[in-house]
Amino acid sequence: MATAFSAPKFAAQPFTTISPTSQHKPLKIPTAASPFLGSTRKLLRLSSSSQLNLRRRSSGSVFAVSDVVKEKKPTPIPSLLITKEEGLELYEDMVLGRSFEDMCAQMYYRGKMFGFVHLYNGQEAVSTGFIKLLKQQDSVVSTYRDHVHALSKGVPARAVMSELFGKTTGCCRGQGGSMHMFSSEHNLIGGFAFIGEGIPVATGAAFTSKYKREVLKEADCDHVTLAFFGDGTCNNGQFFECLNMAALWKLPIVFVVENNLWAIGMSHLRATSDPQIYKKGPAFGMPGVHVDGMDVLKVREVAKEAIARARRGEGPTLVECETYRFRGHSLADPDELRDPTEKAHYAARDPITALKKYLIENNLSGEAELKAIDKKIDELLEDAVEFADESPLPPRSQLLENVFADPKGFGIGPDGRYRCEDPKFTQGTAHV
């Protein structure tokens, strides 16, 4: 199974792959000038021109191969996609994500956190674009690259930072770590280390939502689950098995593929027979959508439709977000395989810079206000690090707690008492 470890070094030249089947265009690794592989639509660049019909469905929108998705009639629309409040909320969330991850890198190199840490820099538009549309009761399932999903879902930065420091005030009491962020309050159902293993769990959460509505007769239960995972996962059996089940039972779930083209050192093109992941949705009976994942507004538009579809009970959607991670796979990855031109291409499409430009050009906000948000986030993170630093490490007594929800599961000792009744159990030194 793929786990987080850095690839061995070897020299590699980027090469062009030609798909053997004639219906596919030859696919190239994107250079600064060429469009993203897999996109058969031109990217619609957001500009300040209000004459552009920004709500037109063709902008990276639903590929309605299955007839389940209804085509929306064009309605009279405002010229902007977001209000000022929404814009600032999106901006703040993305800046929080970016700054948090940068702070993580700093703390890691200072020896405050250990192990495998996977940073989300560059992909913020996907997390913000999707998760900011959810209600508290909706669920999010992620992978090991889960810090920013946790923050977007509402888990306090203090709790996430403490968890990374391994402190008992962390969101998982220090027992989970970077790759296992959970929050029952915010319905963040992980944080998984093995890729693909979260998707069935997400499918289960969606199943519960449907069950509550149809069996338990909680008529207003329309909770949606979002499952985030990468391009590498899309070659894994669990992905396909869950696409099948979700479409079969019309589960309220959205499968969000964060296609950043690389699975550690394995290029998506070298691993996948048909790299256009969104096409795999219709094969299972759900719409497959491709969207520019570096543009938070486009992601948000697609997300709105996909989430609304799920809430209406029409079933799942597969959304492929073209995105990129600015850093290596993890903090242990030297990141030597990726072409610098490719990196520069995506750096120029930094989602935060793009949103900032949009806000200013459309008079939704000004430099000063945005700088104030930046400062606020910096202070928030300082506070988070301080809190994490000062928090206590988990004591020995925490060792045996939480292994079982019902600690009788440790069994009955030779003296006839349950092991959990042993006074040493709460000290963490009982023999179990």
Place this chain on the structure above:
Amino acid sequence: MAVIFQGVGAAAALASSPSNSFDSNKSVFAPRRSFSVRKGASFAVVRSDGTVNLNPKDRRAQLLISNAVATKADSAAASSSSKPGHELLLFEALLEGLEEEMERDPHVCVMGEDVGHYGGSYKVTKGLAKKFGDLRVLDTPIAENSFTGMGIGAAMTGLRPVVEGMNMGFLLLAFNQISNNCGMLHYTSGGQFTIPIVIRGPGGVGRQLGAEHSQRLESYFQSIPGIQMVACSTPYNAKGLMKAAIRSENPVILFEHVLLYNLKERIPDEDYICNLEEAEMVRPGEHVTILTYSRMRYHVMQAAKTLVNKGYDPEVIDIRSLKPFDLFTIGNSVKKTHRVLIVEECMRTGGIGASLTAAITENFNDYLDAPIMCLSSQDVPTPYAGTLEEVTVVQPAQIVTAVEQLCQ
């Protein structure tokens, strides 16, 4: 007034008035009984005419017997119609337990291959889909890893699924989900999510089913932290363990055996559960402790008949709880007989018997007069040919020889 159950003989624990029948018990089970009492287990109101108040709406009237393990004089003999309770086969007992729990709690649901319209490949879920609907008794596609994971996700978000592996061996495909998610997520989430899932299915060596359908997964799963494993062997404990597993907040793997589904026994009419962590005393004795579980219990009882004729007095304990071991029942037995024989269907290497041997040696070495003997299946893939299959598993004759050797 005594509560009478077929096959639950001496029942010292269950005699005397209901209000303090457990506290006044002087049997070796007393400490655990009182623990059950503290945890709020209720008492059965069984009147002397054998009728029971079973009004489902009145919670206090429908009471449980939380631990009905007691001594049995011999294996379940012929039932007589004058005794209370009802007779059924083991798979029907499982079905009954499952159905009762589904009626009791609407969050209990079933997932698996062919559990719905087909009624289960061993008929354990027969009729449930008609009664509870297709969503509550879910026919899944053939995707063990994913539907087990789906069950885990559902358990984390409020449901209580019972996932069926059509054959336990198929759950090898679900090992990722069982090990990583089922066992670990309660811990890695810092206790935020519970996973009250039951994973069950038939395993063990059948009649010439071939190597892959004859696997014993208990040995593979036993190292997974955070799960409990139980093995049922009689209709009585099948129903009891099924109900206890469903009610437990922990993930429980319930091992059934392909050859035991048609065992017949008379079980009580009233609600009862069997404690998940306790072993079952099948036959008390003085000379040797024989620890076993699942199908091997019957081979052992068969050997016991021969042994009794030869003048031996074996104490037979069905350990039932494969993880964790009930070291109290086992320990008391070892302290009495000083000789241990383990008879299991697991492979020799890394099986339940191997762990049990280690646990007994660690805890009760001073009480042993002889090294522990462990009879397990041969470390071979189960052959198709009947003659070969027969010699891969432990047969009663080997058990008799082993006891004779131990008791020299």
